[in-house]
Structures are given as C-alpha cells and as structure tokens.
Amino acid sequence: MVTTRDDSLIAPRVLSVPVTRSADGSTGGSLVVVSNREPYSHEWVGDAVADPDESDTRVTAATGGLTSALDPILRSRGGTWVAWASGGADMAVADDGEVGVPPDEERYTLRRVPLSESAVEGYYDGYANQVLWPLCHEDTGRIWAAPSFWTQYRAVNERFAEAVVDVTEADQRVWFQDYHLALAPRRVREARPDATLHHFWHIPWPAPGVFAHCPHGGDVLDGLLACDAVGFHTAEYAAEFCRTADATFPDATVDVDSGVVRRDGHETRAVANPLGIEADGVRRRAGAADTDAVRRDVLGDALPDPSIPLVLGVERLDYTKGILERFAALEHLWETHPERRGTFTYVQKASRTRESIPAYSDYRAAVHDAVDRLAERFGTDDWRPVVLTERRLDRDTLAGLYRAADVALVTPHRDGMNLVAHEYPVACVDGEGVLVLSELAGAATTLDGALTVNPHDVEAIAGAIDRALGLDDDERRARLDRLCATVDDLAGDGWVERQFDAEERA
Ligand code: F6P
16 A cells, blocks of 8 residues: 655755765765764863853764764765764854864765754654654554654655755765664655665564554655665565565565565665674774773772672663563572572663653663662672663773673664674673573674573573573683674675675666
8 A cells, every 4th residue: 555645744945956075075986874863973062152262162973883884984985974963062163064074084074964952852752763663673552653753754854855965976875874764765866866875774674564553654665765775684674674565565566585676667675784893993992901990990889899700781771672671580590599699790781862752761760670679689788789880981991891791681672783792792802701692683693602582581581691601611612702703704894885786786
C-alpha cells in the first residue's frame, strides 16, 4: 500500500548552486556526509551573555563510532560534513554556517544547521527517539507519535536537504547517516535527480510486521528509497528492509537475495556492511594505560581490595541496553550462589542520555534503584557489589578500564552493532578477558568467541557471568584470540569502500 506524501508542511524552495570545497581544492573522491551529531562542536567558555569580550570558545571532538569512522575519511578525501549546530557557540564561530575542521588543520568543511528548541524537541526528542528508535528496536509499546513530532521531523529533514543541495558539487557522493535523516534523501533527489546518494542506518531494521506500527512508514521508506544504496550492519537488517519495501509498496519490484528494490524507475541496493572500530588505536591506548591508576580513578574507595576481579558494563542509559536484566542476573547469581558474593565487583559505566524523554529519565531512576537494592541486600563493610559511574571518561581511561575488567557484559535487547563489544576484546592486551554478548546485538553476527546469551533470560545471564569468571586459561585465551581476529577483520576503512562498491554494482 503506498502512502501519499503531504507536502503542505514542506514548502518547496529553490535550492541554490553548489559551492563546495575539498581539502585540495578538487572534488576527486571528496564527499558530503550528513548526520544529526556534528564531529566538532564549539561551546562558550565564560559568560558570553554578560560579557562577550571576556568569553571565549572551546572546541570538543565527538568520540562516538560514527565520528571515529567518518572523520578520518573526510580528513583524507576532503568535502563537507553537514550536521546540527548543537554547540552553544557553533554559529558564532562559523562563517555563513561553515567552519573548517579539525580546528588546527581545516581539512574539510563543517556546515552547521541551526535548529530551534522546538525543532529539536519535535525532531530529535520526538520523532527520531520516540517513534523510530523504539520502532527499530521492536519495542512498539514505547512508540509515541505526537503530531508535532512528525511536523518537525519533516521540517528539519527539509532544512538538512537544503544545506546538502547547497554544498554538494555534481560529482560528489552524498552519504546520509542514521534514523534522524530518513526523509532528506528524497528532497535532495528531487533537487538533484543525478546525484549519487547513500544512507547508512546505524540501528536495527525491524520486521515488516513491526514496521507497520510506524504511522508514517510509507514516507520514511520512500525517503530512503531515493538513495542508490542503503547500508545496514547485518544481512538480516538489509533483508528486512527489502521485505518491508515489498510489504509497503506493491508497485515495487524487490529481490531480497540480491538486496535490490526497484520502484518508480529507480533502483536502491540494500547492503550488509558491518562497521568496525579503529582497533589499533584502542589497543595502543589500552597498552599505555596504568590499570591500577584507572581502577583507583574510576572506583575510588569503592574498591578496597585491588585484586578483586571486575565485571564491566559500558553504555548509555537506554532502555534497549538490558541494564536492568543484568542487575536482576547479578541478584540471582548472588542469591543462588552465595559463594560468589564478595568475589567480584560489577562496574556499570553509564552515560546519561535523552533525559527529556520520560522513558529515559524513568530508566535512569530504575537503574539507580537497582544499584541501591543490590548494595543494601548484599553489600558488606569490605565489599561493594556494584559501582555505578556516570562520569564522562576520556578514551584513554575507558581503554584502561576495559583492560582492567576480567569480564564485559554487553547484553542489549537489540542493537545495530555495538562497538563496546568490539573495543573490549582488543583492549584486553594482557590476554585476559571474557565477553558475554547478547545474541540479538548486531555484533553477535560478526564476532566469534563470546559467551552468547538471550538478553531477557536473567538466569542465562547469571550463568554466563559465573561461567565467564571460572573459564580456564586455555579457553579464555582461545576465545579472546577469536574475538580479536574477528574485530580486526572489520577494522580499517573497508566500511567506506564496501558501501561505495554497492553503488558500483547497482
Ligand atoms: O546507536 C545509534 C546512535 O544514533 C548512534 O548513531 C549515536 O552515536 C548514538 O545512537 C547516540 O545517540 P544520541 O545522538 O541520541 O546521543
């Protein structure tokens, strides 16, 4: 069934002539990357409102997987990155919304898209994170689609599309990133019929029956099908995308095996293209870490015995991450195996996230309650069963923390890929470390050597923690070797090449 688009809220605009720059002045392999988050943001230092002369700006580089993968590509190829101007001083330091980055080298252009508070509320807090996020994580009960969410999502996608058309030269590829920008490709295609458009969907793609819950599914899919290639972390997500196109558009011709969707004379290729990490950098940082100092820094006086093993979880405080089930598993383990009490400490490194959304603030409160409950129930004068830290850790400290941990638990209900599952094994440079991994994380399809669990099965998670702590040396090392080999297979810039190869095939 084809859903019609109501364009009344998206005023068509004449999109202007491109004015793009690449690092060497040519357009060669340069490209235009488009994402919600920006790779560099500027904030005021001091009180810019009270005393503009006394204020200055500070630039922060983003550290997520998306930026780590794409920043080096743009540094070497040149081009433009289009992103939301989320930093307080972003527009003040930019010239017509543009600034050269990285700050000291200026290898490519960052084009910033300023958004009003209500736009961010509707587009980011609203449609992206209360409709598409729960939809793609197949948690449909959490979908909330207030009318203003859709209005703003469309308007913001339009703003991004205008910026993209403005900066893109005829021979540059455009690469959209993630679920915030599903509609923008269609608008760019309308303005630039010959453009080469790519998208990468960093989160899972749901089964067609689940996608049917999306109140504007036809428009979302139509936007993505304006691309020449859409990348996913796993073959399953790519296949589900094709099946969803088939179920949504009876006029489309879909070949699930080859990942090709043909509609309205245009062909889109769905590709399985798992994103890896910069493994050597993680190894180097972990190798340089003083793990005793990191333990003292992160755990403070919570860890009187420096030899006690650590079990670690690292994630945003997101309800998809399975943190509460993990606490239930620890409770089950300490209840049914009292001899395990006092033998390890669980460290939860948690990052606060999306807290203006009730589901997230509620989840954070529930996590804190669970930590208190476990402390009350099992804690002693000499042992804190669980340590929760919400501190922002720099990459060196995080690598050191990975290395210090004997076991890592990565047990999301569903996860596009999960880069912690990749980073932890290569950070275990001493050859010690066991990964317990959800069989429903994208990472489970590419990594070999983890102890896999169903993330809802509390008893199984408890059993896996127990097993991980007791693995003999040979098995532990053999598993870690396999994990590292599979992480290394995906490391490097093959991700970009694989995505662009799909376009060549199309
Ligand atoms: O994992 C999906 C994702 O959107 C990533 O692309 C992003 O790095 C992460 O979630 C963080 O989300 P947010 O931008 O909402 O903080």
